[in-house]
Each structure stands twice: as structure tokens, then as C-alpha cells.
Amino acid sequence: MTRQETLAGSGEPPVRLGVLGASSVARRRTLPAALAAPNVVLAAVASRDREKAERLAAEFGCRAAKDYDAVLASPDVDAVYLPLPAALHRRWTLAALAAGKHVLVEKPMATDVAETAELLAAAASRGLVIRQNLTYPHHGQHAAVRDLVRAGRIGSLVEFQSAFCIPSLPAADIRHRPELGGGALLDVGVYPISAARFFLGDDLEVAGAVLRWDDEYGVDAGGSVLLRSAGGRTATLSFGFEHGYGARYLLWGGSGRISVDRVFTPPEWLRPVVRVEEQDRVEEIVLPADHQFRNSLSAFADAVLATRRTGADPEREAHAASALGLAQLLADIAAKAQRVPATRGA
Incomplete structure (x- = not known):
């Protein structure tokens, strides 16, 4: 059968x-x-x-x-x-x-x-x-973290920080080709930017942005973004192709912090560790492994x-609104970002 x-x-x-x-x-x-x-x-x-x-x-x-x-x-x-x-x-x-x-x-x-x-x-x-x-939103760790925030473990959420960075790509990689939609913003930048919307809401605006431009390929090799919400909360985000591997986020509240590593592409066997830091107390919560793909x-x-x-x-409506909102935020970042030379770090 x-x-x-x-x-x-x-x-x-x-x-x-x-x-x-x-x-x-x-x-x-x-x-x-x-x-x-x-x-x-x-x-x-x-x-x-x-x-x-x-x-x-x-x-x-x-x-x-x-x-x-x-x-x-x-x-x-x-x-x-x-x-x-x-x-x-x-x-x-x-x-x-x-x-x-x-x-x-x-x-x-x-x-x-x-x-x-x-x-x-x-x-x-x-x-x-x-x-x-x-x-990545289909991994259970993110809902668990959001539940901790909503339960007041770190007080009122003030700041979200996140990064997704990977090492330099081979010269022939399609992400170096602008005619194919290449560049770090659309490839790895999508992750921390959408994560900011996941935790802070959909009303985020671009307060500032920098894209590190690789003139040889004609695409951005990385960047940093500052977003703000109508209520005054902020997100500080980094992404790029010029780094040692890293994928993490930190949520900072009025009375503590929550941090998680390997947040965007964890293997299905990994049991995520959520670190909760409060006044005079640190707790590490080990979550079940999950298979986001x-x-x-x-x-x-x-x-x-x-x-x-x-x-x-x-x-349909919820997913359409989410996809359009993310597309608009990515477009706003690209339009408002200052361009600086890529580092081509080894």
C-alpha cells in the first residue's frame, strides 16, 4: 500500500x-x-x-x-x-x-x-x-515566548532586538544577482523584520535604516534597521551576508529580558533554550523540539x-494582510535606507 x-x-x-x-x-x-x-x-x-x-x-x-x-x-x-x-x-x-x-x-x-x-x-x-x-513562525518557541511576555514576566515590552546573519556567499550564488531579486534584505532581513511585527504588532514604521551596498554585485550585502511603533516601542534589527552565523532575538521589558538563540532556522531536533532575566533571578526554560518546515x-x-x-x-484575509504589510515595510526600508559600502569581511 x-x-x-x-x-x-x-x-x-x-x-x-x-x-x-x-x-x-x-x-x-x-x-x-x-x-x-x-x-x-x-x-x-x-x-x-x-x-x-x-x-x-x-x-x-x-x-x-x-x-x-x-x-x-x-x-x-x-x-x-x-x-x-x-x-x-x-x-x-x-x-x-x-x-x-x-x-x-x-x-x-x-x-x-x-x-x-x-x-x-x-x-x-x-x-x-x-x-x-x-x-519560523510555525515553530512553537515563538508563541511560548509571546505567552511569557503577555504573562508579564518582563513587565511592559519596550524594545525588541534581533539579528540574522550568515557568512559570505560564493560569487555565483543567486542572492548576488539583482535581476533575480537578490540581496540580504529580501533574503535574511525578512526574518528579524517580520519577527518585530510578530512581537510588536503591525503598526511599525521605519525610523532609520542603513544598507551596506556591494557595488560588484549590485545588491545589498547587509544592513541595520530601527523601527518604531505608534506606542513608542522600538525594534533594532541587523542582517547580512558578511558575518559569522547568528540568529537570535531579545525582548526587553520594564522589569526583565527574554533572549533566545538560533531562532529562525533551528534543526527539528533542537530543544530551544529561553533565557528569562529578572531582577536577581535568571531562569532557563528548555522548550520541546519542533519541526517548523x-x-x-x-x-x-x-x-x-x-x-x-x-x-x-x-x-485568506489575515494572511493577505500580513504578506502585504511585510512587503510594504520591506519597501519602506529599501526606500529610506542610507547606503554605505559593504565590508566584504572574511
Whole structure:
């Protein structure tokens, strides 16, 4: 009995997923997560490199399609996952929606606000689900931290600090190519910026920003941002391709601090440690391990299944508002940032 038959036999048929592209994140994180998600089954994968598609298909137990269009034309594909460069998201998301497929698209959903709005409107007009695959909010540690803040463990939240930085990339990496939507802001900057919205709310404005510009590639290699809320709370954020690896945040309140490390891409086996510092007291809370890539896929599939049952995406408006708000904030940062030379640190 196949895995698909087992899932279908236990209740509602799973979402049959086609994959357009064979990126590193797809192979390392998303496709293994699809095998672990209870409501998803991999149906097909396509790549510009047919041999790469065939290797992935053999590794993950699905078929290799001839090309992207063949996946979109497949009657055994309900939804598609797009791990393509950001500048290609619009073209292939619109093509997938036109083919009647639900879409899970890698972050950012598109390279600007107008394209993001266009994709959301196209999905809504066809009654299809669209989500951007920003996986970290699907890890349980962030809700646990937010619960601690709401419970008053650090008093009133005043300041949020966060960074996501990675080492220098190879020269041929697509994130160095402006025509493909490259640059640190759209790649790693999305994480701390969206995390600030998660903890401080959606009314954040840009108080200041710096982008470190790499003239050789024509993209930003890193940056720092200061955001403010209408209530006076602030977020200080850093990101880039010029650093030793780091992914963390700190929430500072009137009577204490909460800090967590490895917050954006933790492996599924990692048990996060939440450090709570209060007056004369430090507590370290060890949380359960969680699988944010599996959870993100499952949440997307749940929305597809709900739409299949009712004819409407029950969380469409909330997710659309979130995607548009993030796109607008990213655009505001890019527009207002001062440019300084990249460091090219080794």
C-alpha cells in the first residue's frame, strides 16, 4: 500500500504537491518536511536541470516532470511549492494559479508591494490558497515566548532586538544577482523584520535604516534597521551576508529580558533554550523540539483542505494582510535606507 493510499484511507485525501525548482532549501528542508507532513504527499518535481529533477524524484519518492509546465498541467497535482528566486515568483505563481493550483511560494512572496498584491488578488479571484513559506513562525518557541511576555514576566515590552546573519556567499550564488531579486534584505532581513511585527504588532514604521551596498554585485550585502511603533516601542534589527552565523532575538521589558538563540532556522531536533532575566533571578526554560518546515507545509495543506471542503480559504484575509504589510515595510526600508559600502569581511 502506498503512502498516499494510507493517508487517503485514514480520512480525507492528502494534498498532492508538485515542486517547481530544485533549490538547496527545497532539497535540505522542505522536501524532507513534506515526507513528514501527515496531510501532504509529493507528486512531482521539476527543474531546469532534468538530471537534478530525476535525482530529487528518486530521493523523495515522486516522479520527475519534464518541466514546470508539465507539473502545472498534471491532474494529480493539487498545489505547487515554488522555491525559485524571488524575481521569478510572480511569473510562476500566476501560471500556477491560472492552472487551478494552490501555491506555497518561498519568501518573499514577491519583490515589491504591487506584485505581492497582484498575486494575492489572483489567488482570491480563483478561490485558491496562496501562502509565503516563511517557516519560523510555525515553530512553537515563538508563541511560548509571546505567552511569557503577555504573562508579564518582563513587565511592559519596550524594545525588541534581533539579528540574522550568515557568512559570505560564493560569487555565483543567486542572492548576488539583482535581476533575480537578490540581496540580504529580501533574503535574511525578512526574518528579524517580520519577527518585530510578530512581537510588536503591525503598526511599525521605519525610523532609520542603513544598507551596506556591494557595488560588484549590485545588491545589498547587509544592513541595520530601527523601527518604531505608534506606542513608542522600538525594534533594532541587523542582517547580512558578511558575518559569522547568528540568529537570535531579545525582548526587553520594564522589569526583565527574554533572549533566545538560533531562532529562525533551528534543526527539528533542537530543544530551544529561553533565557528569562529578572531582577536577581535568571531562569532557563528548555522548550520541546519542533519541526517548523513540516508545520508550515501542514498549515498550508490544512488551508487547502479547508478550501476544498468549504470553497473558501478561511484565513485568506489575515494572511493577505500580513504578506502585504511585510512587503510594504520591506519597501519602506529599501526606500529610506542610507547606503554605505559593504565590508566584504572574511
